[in-house]
Amino acid sequence: MPMNKIRVRVADWLKDNAEIRRIREAVFIAEQSVPPELEWDSDDDGAVHFLAFEGDFPIGTARLLPSGEIGRVSVLKDWRGLKVGDALMEAVIAETERRGQTRQFLSAQVYAAPFYERLGFKVVSDEFLEVGIPHVDMVRGD
Template structure:
């Protein structure tokens, strides 16, 4: 998978299409919750396989940490390490901006995935868009 920082309106649209497919269509998140005001201040990433958009995410900087958000891979492309590669690309952006802590809100079914990547649960379970989540953090090198 080729991961790149979104630079054009077309790439941003591709990222939004992947997010809509995963979160709105598959997980029933309301569209107005999925595409939000934070999109304007985020760094967006898009992952392409054979020229087709298959993964997306965004990074924001909040307080003293980089926040990984809206991480998604199309269902047909899961299980191929694309999610882990996307996380690594996001962590590189965070580190390159001088931040040493990465934070994310993980859907509870994905806790083990993030733990394998070095993240620790730091909150009780909470609901976001009708889906159970926990907050997780990782100290970056």
């Protein structure tokens, strides 16, 4: 069965809340055992959210904070390895550039650092633990 085209759009935190929550709960809370009280924070209200779709089905999400910090990048397990993450990140980076933010930063899980390096991010910290998972800080742009 051929894959439908992957597309990404800016999401509405209120209108798209159930879909964003479904993806992040599956990836971070169920798969990675992040405590729910750490997954959901007050930053969600002021963030720009993104949803990736295969056809009409939401399969990935990410958020962009006003500071230029990118986070909560997540793709449902069955759709990994299909460049969904690339499509999401390209959309997020395009949005930051549209806003005149030439520098983007994020905390990456260490295993995912090579993925972000391909997109132009550089590791700028030692490893540290966040919710029990090794992370590094990464920056892209000036």
